[in-house]
Amino acid sequence: MNTAQPPSIDEGRSRLRQFRARDCPDRLFRYPTCHPSHPTGFCPCDETGFRAAWFYIKATLLNLVLALPFNGLSVWSLRKMGATIGRNVYISAGAWIDPMFPDLLTIEDDVLLGVGARIAFHEFRATEFIAGRVTLGKGSLIGGFSLIGPGVRVGEGATIAGGAVVARDVPPSSIAGGNPARVVSS
Numbered sequence: 001m002n003t004a005q006p007p008s009i010d011e012g013r014s015r016l017r018q019f020r021a022r023d024c025p026d027r028l029f030r031y032p033t034c035h036p037s038h039p040t041g042f043c044p045c046d047e048t049g050f051r052a053a054w055f056y057i058k059a060t061l062l063n064l065v066l067a068l069p070f071n072g073l074s075v076w077s078l079r080k081m082g083a084t085i086g087r088n089v090y091i092s093a094g095a096w097i098d099p100m101f102p103d104l105l106t107i108e109d110d111v112l113l114g115v116g117a118r119i120a121f122h123e124f125r126a127t128e129f130i131a132g133r134v135t136l137g138k139g140s141l142i143g144g145f146s147l148i149g150p151g152v153r154v155g156e157g158a159t160i161a162g163g164a165v166v167a168r169d170v171p172p173s174s175i176a177g178g179n180p181a182r183v184v185s186s
C-alpha cells in the first residue's frame with residue numbers, strides 16, 4: 001500500500017516565495033507535484049479569479065511589448081517586472097520572456113538577445129515543478145529562435161547559435177549550438 005502523503009501545495013508555494021527572494025542563493029527550485037494536467041498550485045490558472053486575471057493581463061502586455069521594435073520599452077517593462085538588466089542590452093523584436101517569473105532574469109551589460117529568442121523560468125514535469133534563475137553573462141549573444149531553459153547561466157562573451165536549445169550552463173567565450181546545446185567551439 002502506498003502511504004506517501006501527497007505534496008502540500010501551500011508548503012510548495014511558500015518555498016517558491018522564499019526561492020524568489022532576491023537574496024536567495026539557489027539557482028533552481030524543484031517541488032514534487034501531481035501530474036500537471038491537474039491543478040499543481042504553481043500555475044497562475046490555479047489562482048483565484050482576480051489574481052489569475054491580473055497575471056494574464058501582465059503576461060499579455062509583456063508579450064505585446066516584446067513583439068514591438070522598441071528596445072527601451074522592453075528593457076523598462078522587464079525592469080518594472082523585477083528583472084535585473086544591465087547597460088547597453090538589446091532585446092530584438094519578437095523575443096519571448098517567460099511572464100511567470102521575470103524577476104528570476106539577470107541580463108548583464110552588452111548583451112544581444114536575437115530575434116525570436118526565448119527564455120523560460122519554469123517547467124512542469126510529470127511529477128515535479130521546476131523554476132530557475134537565468135543569467136546572460138556580460139557581452140553574450142543569444143542567437144535567433146534559441147531557447148534558454150530555467151537555471152541556465154550563459155557565460156561572459158559566449159554565443160548561443162541560432163535555434164539552440166540550452167539546458168545546461170555555457171562556458172564563457174564559447175559557442176554553443178544544437179538541441180540539446182553543446183559547445184561547438186571554445
Ligand SMILES: CC(C)(COP(=O)(O)OP(=O)(O)OC[C@H]1O[C@@H](n2cnc3c(N)ncnc32)[C@H](O)[C@@H]1OP(=O)(O)O)[C@@H](O)C(=O)NCCC(=O)NCCS
Pocket residue numbers: 092113114115142143144159160161162163164175176177178184185
Ligand atoms: C553559431 C554561429 C555563431 C557560428 O558561426 P560561424 O563560426 O561562422 O559558423 P561555422 O559555419 O564556421 O560553424 C562553426 C561550428 O558551429 C556549428 N554551427 C553553426 N551554426 C550552428 C547552429 N545554428 N546550431 C548548431 N551548430 C551550429 C557548425 O556546424 C560548426 O561545427 P563543426 O566545426 O563541428 O563543423 C552562427 O551560426 C550563429 O548561429 N550565429 C547566431 C546569429 C544570430 O542569431 N544573431 C542574432 C540575430 S537577431
